[in-house]
Amino acid sequence: MDDSDTGAILAEDLESSDSSKVCCCFRVPQNKRPPPCSCPFSVTVEPVMFLSTFSMALQMPLYTQYLWDRISEDVGYNNGTKGGGCNASTVHDPLQKEVDTLTAHWNLYINLGGFVVGLIMVTLLGSWSDRAGRRLVLIIPSLGLAVQATVYLIVMYLKLPVFWFLIGRLCSGLSGDFNAILAGCFAYVADTSARGSRTFRVAILEACLGLAGMFASIIGGQWRRAQGYINPFWLVLATNLAAALYAYLFVPETVTPDPEAKLLSTRHHRAVYRLYASDAPQGRRTKLWLYTLCFFLVVSVHFGCSDLYVLYELSAPLCWGPELIGYGSAAKHLAYLTSLMGLRVMQCCLEDSWVALVGLSSNIVGLIVFSVANTTALMFTGYGLCFLFMASTPVLRSKLSTLVDPAEQGALFASVACVEGLCSLVSSGVFNSLYPATLHFMKGFPFIFGAAILFIPAGIIGGLGCQEKKESRENREGSGIS
Template structure:
């Protein structure tokens, strides 16, 4: 099958993206940066939660980075498989609050950095927008190592989060990576390329989860955090010295100006504002539930009645990340048979059913059954990202994905605030209630996506969501987004 011809204005970006540094056919794309940064984050998040669990639970134990419970092999502080005493509940609430502090500190700083650096990359290029956050994550890991080596108070971890936030943090890595994908693809091929990027998240996260638990048990917290430092540094080096620029004609641009913030705001007052707002709202609910439930899984597994140790926590995290790969395969297959909107609806159904089972999981078998039911859950976000990307001009992809990154930051903040507050409040009567609450919330994006798809399929309702779709390339007329809002078979 012949390669799709780029739309007008895309030829330069597609050509330079495929050339590589040495003029050959190698494609030095953004996937390695995303893989390395996700690997670092996948190692860091559960390790940080478990470090807080043991450090706060043992009154500053964890000497030399070794978890006090490493020899016992259980997550429960009372070593009782199912008593779940008041002391354990108090510790769970304390760790949840510290997770809130860490997320909040990074979000408040990163919110301004992402909306500044994302639109800036539309002019200067994506390499800078990928190098800066990777460097910030490297410095954050270095600060975490200093805290662990020196047994400093856990409050110093906030310094690392603020440093990462100033550079845009992981959200800017996501924004720049997806904008990079939009630069080098045409509208019809964008959904699958975005899904490939999301699969990279799952692949790196699964590798981190499988390695993190056994490594923690064998060598404590310090050695895995050196891996976090090393992978972040490698991502920085790749973005700075190897990654080829995807913006066709980078131009110098002033960084500290309100023009970048106005570029983001203009997206939501343009002709595509109705669909942008609705799809962004759906994206908000989906990602909020993902962040909120994923952030509680380690705590849920460490406590009774599961009482998982580091290895089981790693296996559980790997199972959750495996949904990225299964969703990629399912998306590729289902796109041949139905519009993307209905694929997203199937993904939401998978997510709801999995969360309902997780909310009632009292055994390891039931816990992994819930993970299995989530096998389509990650088809939703790449579809929403691609639909949002098609609604704006090719020169506004950085601004769009920085806005999406801000929404993800708000999701992280909202999820941390709501779910971490809900978790200790509902422990006395239903430990898994936050998962059930997340399943209920997912009914809202299901309604939004279904409503848009139904209205777009009826010509008499087109005025509710009518927007200008991206113009096809010279030879793409058979593979563009259909006028009624659903894709033709050739786009999939």
């Protein structure tokens, strides 16, 4: 029996059971070694997602602020965050613009370097997990992120040039980066959920992203204010090691590991190519490409705007300090939880496509408010209006997953993770370049640009939703069902 047969049998078993209640202690299929320990709670990969996201959400604002402080010190700008906050009268200060520009550009260089390497590795790791097992794709990237945190700590202790942040980022990229963890977690959920419950199961994973991000943002802002940058980064290192340890000890395997599976093989890329080249059943290829395009545009806007929130808040006219930046980041991540609750409620009366449209509408309105926010109250109003902005991505992941066979889930989520890496690459280049280029006429222009882009996936999802509804009605009429 090969891997595809095993995957199909596992999927059939799950379709006939209540797969909305998946326990990490579920019966391990034959030929699969159980984990060393048993988990007493009804969770599987959720703690891995939580811990990895916590470390990422804790380090990203602090890392951007550290770059800001170091560059401010290098260029002799005395109104940075170290000096107690900026002054609204410095909105046209050329030194502040230079700090904004250099920080955005270094963000771009570091992200480009890491994501280019990660883009290649995540495709290999995701598809490789179909044969080697899902647990390895959870453990290896977690260890890579731990190496990145170690390099960052060394840079801060020794005050090395900011170029060394790029070295740490490349180490993470070589292990698949955070996107490989996302690919492994979502593929795992696809292995262990029925189609009817998959959207909500995916939304639970994305809610873990928000919950971890909210806690990390609140802790990070207060901690940085009290003790600086170094101690929080020790926690980043510890949480990445904890994620790897949990995956090894408690996560059961859903794929029969093949001892002859090779990581460095063109087979993995061919599997992704066949996935998008095949049109069986008829019409699948078009939908797969269109939903992937929607996912690319939505996630690119999310990533691109997230890169700019801290920069936008640090400088005039908002002049936020670390505490307010932490609260703002927490408010942004709280939307993951409100999106989960909103999705659950909306699924009672709306189809998934219309749930996604509501989520996109929330995102568009919030970005428009961000673009003109010149006070703290208006900025938090924007965060409040984005309370459903994450309702669209679980729907898109679920629709992509239901378009392919159970034996193709690894290749699919490898490609989705590859798209996420490409999103980070493109959004970093576009938004981090657009921000300094438009400072002279409208500081919030990148948010307007992001809102305009979101109208494209809204139109595609609406069109495909109408088409799917029509096809469903025709099928019911053809079968004589009223």
